[in-house]
Amino acid sequence: MPLSGEAIRLMNYLDDVAVTLRRVLAAVPTLPAEERAKVAEHLKKAKPSAEEVAAALTAQ
Numbered sequence: 001m002p003l004s005g006e007a008i009r010l011m012n013y014l015d016d017v018a019v020t021l022r023r024v025l026a027a028v029p030t031l032p033a034e035e036r037a038k039v040a041e042h043l044k045k046a047k048p049s050a051e052e053v054a055a056a057l058t059a060q
Helices: 005-030 035-045 050-058
Strands: none
Touching: 005 035
16 A cells, blocks of 8 residues: 555654754764763653654554
């Protein structure tokens, strides 16, 4: 079954998120420990989380 335009659009959004996360990973070594900790805390507080989105996608 072919994908709808909306499904393709959502998959493209996820690709954009993955690119952003790769950029974050590339920048991590340049940050001092204190700044890494602050960025990590910010990521943990980000809503919705990737886990929440995955749960919504797999919910029936």
